[in-house]
Structure formats: structure tokens, C-alpha cells
Amino acid sequence: MREVFQQELREVQDRLVEISTLVAVSIENATRAFNESDVSLAEAVIADDDRIDEAALALDELAINILARQQPVARDLRIVVSALRVSASLERMGDMSEHIAQLARYRFPDKVVPKSLRATFAELGTLDVAIARKLVELLTSGDVRIAEQIRNDDDRIDALHLSVFDKVLGETWKGGAVDTVDATLASRYHERFADHAVSIAKKMQYLATGDWVAPEL
Amino acid sequence: MREVFQQELREVQDRLVEISTLVAVSIENATRAFNESDVSLAEAVIADDDRIDEAALALDELAINILARQQPVARDLRIVVSALRVSASLERMGDMSEHIAQLARYRFPDKVVPKSLRATFAELGTLDVAIARKLVELLTSGDVRIAEQIRNDDDRIDALHLSVFDKVLGETWKGGAVDTVDATLASRYHERFADHAVSIAKKMQYLATGDWVAPEL
Numbered sequence: 001m002r003e004v005f006q007q008e009l010r011e012v013q014d015r016l017v018e019i020s021t022l023v024a025v026s027i028e029n030a031t032r033a034f035n036e037s038d039v040s041l042a043e044a045v046i047a048d049d050d051r052i053d054e055a056a057l058a059l060d061e062l063a064i065n066i067l068a069r070q071q072p073v074a075r076d077l078r079i080v081v082s083a084l085r086v087s088a089s090l091e092r093m094g095d096m097s098e099h100i101a102q103l104a105r106y107r108f109p110d111k112v113v114p115k116s117l118r119a120t121f122a123e124l125g126t127l128d129v130a131i132a133r134k135l136v137e138l139l140t141s142g143d144v145r146i147a148e149q150i151r152n153d154d155d156r157i158d159a160l161h162l163s164v165f166d167k168v169l170g171e172t173w174k175g176g177a178v179d180t181v182d183a184t185l186a187s188r189y190h191e192r193f194a195d196h197a198v199s200i201a202k203k204m205q206y207l208a209t210g211d212w213v214a215p216e217l
Numbered sequence: 218m219r220e221v222f223q224q225e226l227r228e229v230q231d232r233l234v235e236i237s238t239l240v241a242v243s244i245e246n247a248t249r250a251f252n253e254s255d256v257s258l259a260e261a262v263i264a265d266d267d268r269i270d271e272a273a274l275a276l277d278e279l280a281i282n283i284l285a286r287q288q289p290v291a292r293d294l295r296i297v298v299s300a301l302r303v304s305a306s307l308e309r310m311g312d313m314s315e316h317i318a319q320l321a322r323y324r325f326p327d328k329v330v331p332k333s334l335r336a337t338f339a340e341l342g343t344l345d346v347a348i349a350r351k352l353v354e355l356l357t358s359g360d361v362r363i364a365e366q367i368r369n370d371d372d373r374i375d376a377l378h379l380s381v382f383d384k385v386l387g388e389t390w391k392g393g394a395v396d397t398v399d400a401t402l403a404s405r406y407h408e409r410f411a412d413h414a415v416s417i418a419k420k421m422q423y424l425a426t427g428d429w430v431a432p433e434l
Contacts, residue, residue, distance in 0.1 A: 064298055071288040081281055084298065088305070168394050177385050180397040188405070 005070045012066070012083045015059045017139045019090045022052050024132035026097040027193065031125030033101050034186070035118070039108040045101035052094035056087045063087070075207075082203050086139075089196040093132070096193040103186055112182050114175050117167060120160055121183075124190040127157050131197045138201060144208045147201035154194045161191040222287045229283070229300045232276045234356045236307045239269050241349035243314040244410065248342030250318050251403070252335070256325040262318035269311035273304045280304075292424075299420050303356075306413040310349070313410040320403055329399050331392045334384060338400075341377050341407040344370050348414045355418060361425045364418035371411045378408040 026045055033042035063083050066072070072080055103112050113121055131153050138146040164187040167173060168180050175183070243262055250259035280300050283289070289297055320329050330338055348370050355363040381404040384390060385397050392400070 064294065067284065067298070068290045068294050073285045077281065077285050081284070081301065084301070085305075088302075165398065168398060173394055175394070177390055177392070177397045180394045181382065181385060181401045184398050184401045185405070188402070 005066075005072065005076070008062075008066050008070065009076075009079060012059065012063060012080070013139065015055065015062065016083060016086055016090070017136060019052060019055045019059065019087065020132070020136045020139050022048070022055065023090050023093045023097065024129070024136055026052065026094055027100075027125075027132045028129050030097040030100040030104075031129055033104040034112055035122055035125060037104060037108055037111050039105055042101040042105040042108070046098050046105070049094050049098040053091060056091040056094075059087045060084055079207065082207055086200050086203060089200050093193050093196045096189045096196070099189045100186060103182055103189075107178075107182065112186060114179050116172075116174075117164065117183055120164060120167070121186060121190075124157060124160050124187065127153050127160075128190055128193050131157075131194055135197050135200060138204055142204065142208070144205045147205045150197055150201040154198045157191055157194040161187050222283075222289065222293065225279075225283050225287065226293075226296060229276065229280060229297070230356065232272065232279070233300060233303055233307070234353060236269060236272045236276065236304065237349070237353045237356050239265070239272065240307050240310045240314065241346070241353055243269065243311055244317075244342075244349045245346050247314040247317040247321075248346055250321040251329055252339055252342060254321060254325055254328050256322055259318040259322040259325070263315055263322070266311050266315040270308060273308040273311075276304045277301055296424065299424055303417050303420060306417050310410050310413045313406045313413070316406045317403060320399055320406075324395075324399065329403060331396050333389075333391075334381065334400055337377055337381060337384070338403060338407075341374060341404065344374050344377075345407055345410050348374075348411055352414050352417060355421055359421065359425070361422045364422045367414055367418040371415045374408055374411040378404050 026048060029041050029048075030045045032038060033045060063080050066080055067077075070076075111118075131150055134146050134150050134153070137143070138150070164183055168175065168183050173180075243265060246258050246265075247262045249255060250262060280297050283297055284294075287293075328335075348367055351363050351367050351370070354360070355367070381400055385392065385400050390397075
């Protein structure tokens with residue numbers, strides 16, 4: 001029974017790694033579509049989000065099934081419950097990536113943001129891609145030092161997010177309302193993407209220390 | 218054992234009703250603070266969000282504890298797992314309400330949105346408050362007809378959300394960048410607030426029909 005359970009936990013972990021890999025590909029493509037106004041790539045990101053949703057759904061069914069059959073307690077129980085939460089966060093990360101791609105598609109053939117903000121959004125994109133890749137690594141290896149790195153990357157994203165508002169609300173801002181709306185939303189999506197990654201990273205850290213539930217909510 | 222379990226399920230339900238009541242009070246106050254530029258009310262909403270977070274956290278600990286001790290299966294298991302998800306959605310609804318209050322505080326003593334959008338935001342606020350109250354009713358009574366009403370209210374909110382973008386991106390928009398940013402964010406927060414309510418409503422509907430997990434993700 002114990003061996004079956006361990007095998008099932010590995011299956012849960014493998015699936016989380018799979019979903020996080022889909023999310024990493026999604027944000028990479030969304031960022032490129034956004035920076036380069038690549039409408040067909042944007043449409044691919046939007047279409048592929050269904051795969052992430054389905055994979056998250058399948059994982060949840062598996063986790064609930066394990067709870068029902070294996071009746072885990074203590075740390076084992078917390079691992080399975082945390083898998084449900086990680087899956088929900090990954091699914092939302094996919095949504096944020098899809099929203100970024102949608103902005104690129106709506107504005108096509110125009111660029112989504114004016115020149116003065118392109119470097120900022122390029123960096124936001126690069127950081128979100130890096131965070132997504134680190135998340136794959138973290139879920140694969142369980143190495144909680146990666147969780148710390150993700151939290152540091154998120155601090156930089158928060159600073160960039162604030163700088164977008166400074167720019168948009170500053171006196172030198174020449175953008176029209178479309179630019180202002182797009183910059184506001186795109187920045188928020190990048191920030192939320194990273195927030196969900198941090199929430200997963202915290203869960204992994206506290207799962208490693210045995211006290212994972214407290215800081216999550 | 219069975220009786221203890223039923224009693225614990227009632228405790229879970231009572232706590233969900235409690236948290237949803239806090240959320241309803243929060244969105245009522247946030248909406249009023251937003252419409253009337255009432256900075257002290259905005260600050261109260263922001264301070265009170267901690268209570269919602271703590272109540273959600275306590276409920277999650279209780280639900281995990283029930284899973285560990287009672288080892289529920291089948292529908293009982295799904296009820297407890299769904300409580301974890303409802304609690305996460307309520308916690309996010311509190312966050313959206315807090316964000317709306319923060320916008321009111323940032324812009325004080327100015328109004329958050331220009332005259333041309335005030336009626337729209339008043340209606341968004343009224344609808345979100347109505348949805349929050351219906352959610353309390355739904356969690357109290359389990360009457361799934363209320364879930365249907367929530368979904369209808371959400372359709373109207375989505376239409377209003379789109380109309381904000383039409384206005385802000387239209388030729389008659391006279392607002393500056395601050396107005397554009399605020400309208401974009403406030404509208405998004407209202408829309409997300411309602412989305413979380415719909416996600417809870419769907420869970421309750423499918424829990425009633427026995428197939429609740431599928432549509433949630």
C-alpha cells in the first residue's frame with residue numbers, strides 16, 4: 001500500500017512538472033508574441049491554454065482519487081492537498097500568459113506598448129520566463145534554494161510593475177488611452193504571473209520544512 | 218463517527234458563511250468608499266482584509282484536519298475539498314475589494330473616476346454587492362437557484378466591464394492617464410470579484426448534482 005502510494009505521489013509530481021513545462025512554453029511564446037507583434041504565435045498561445053486547463057483538471061481528479069483510496073494523513077495528506085493548490089496556481093499562470101497573448105492579438109498589426117516602455121516589458125517578459133523555468137526545476141528537484149531565487153525575481157518584477165505606473169502617470173507620458181490601458185493590463189498580468197509562482201514556491205518551501213500551510217493564504 | 222463528521226461539515230459550512238459575510242461587508246464598504254471618496258472607510262476595508270485572510274486560513278486548517286481524522290470518501294471527500302477551494306475564492310474576493318478601496322485611498326481627495334464613468338462604476342458596485350449577498354445566501358441555504366442568479370449578474374458585469382473599455386478607448390474620452398489607469402484597474406477588480414463568485418456558484422451547483430469538479434478549472 002505504502003509503495004503504491006509513493007508511486008502515485010511520483011505520478012502527481014510528474015504531472016505537475018508537465019503542466020509547469022506547458023506554462024513555461026506558454027509564457028515564452030506569449031512574451032515573444034507581445035514583443036514582436038506576432039499574431040499567429042499569439043493565437044497559438046491562446047489555443048494551447050486549453051491543454052493546460054485540461055492537464056490541471058486531470059491532475060485534480062487524480063489527487064482527489066488518491067485522497068479517497070489512500071486516505072493519507074499528516075505530511076502525506078498535506079502533499080496531496082498542496083498538489084491541488086499548485087495545480088490551481090499553474091492554471092492561473094497559463095491564464096495570465098493567455099491574456100498577454102490576447103493583448104498582442106488585439107493590437108495587431110500595432111505593437112502593444114509604445115517605444116518608451118518596450119525595454120521594461122522586455123525585462124518583465126524575460127523575468128517571467130526565467131521564473132517559469134525555475135518553477136519547472138523546483139517541481140522536478142524539490143530544491144528549495146530555487147524557491148528563494150523565485151522570490152528574488154518577483155521583487156524585481158514588483159519594482160518594474162511600479163515603474164510602469166510611474167511612467168504612465170508621469171509628465172513625459174505621450175501615450176494615448178489605448179497605450180495606457182494596454183500597459184496597465186500587461187504589467188498587471190506579468191505581476192500576477194509571478195505572484196502565482198511565488199505562492200507555489202512558498203508552498204514548496206513550507207512543505208520542505210513541514211509547516212507549509214500557514215503562509216499560503 | 219458519522220455524526221461527528223456531519224457536525225464538522227456543519228462547522229465548515231458555518232465558517233464559509235461567516236467568511237462570505239465578511240466579504241459582503243467588505244465590498245459594500247469598498248464600493249461606498251470608491252463612489253464617495255471616503256478615505257477612512259477605504260482604510261477600514263484595507264485593515265479588515267486581514268480578518269478575511271485569517272478566517273480563510275483557519276478554515277483550511279480545519280478542512281485538512283477533517284480529511285486527516287475522518288478520512289471521508291466519495292461525495293463527503295468532495296465537499297471537504299470544495300470547501301478548500303471556496304475558501305481560496307472568498308479570500309481572493311476580499312483582495313479585489315481591498316484593491317478597490319486602495320484606488321479610492323490613492324486618489325483621495327479626488328474621485329477615482331471621472332463623471333462620465335460614475336454611473337457605470339456605481340452599477341458595477343451595486344452588482345458586486347448583490348452577488349456577495351447572494352453568495353452568503355447560497356452558502357447558507359445551498360439553494361442552487363441562487364447560483365443561477367449569480368451567473369446572470371456576472372453576465373451583466375462582463376458587459377459593463379467591456380463598456381468601460383469602449384468608453385476609455387472611444388473618441389469622446391477626455392480623461393487623463395490617471396483616469397484611464399484607474400478605470401482599467403477598477404473595472405478589472407470588479408470583474409474578477411464576480412468571476413470568483415461564479416466559480417463558487419458553479420462548485421455549489423455541481424456539488425448538488427454530484428459532478429462538481431469538472432467545470433471548475
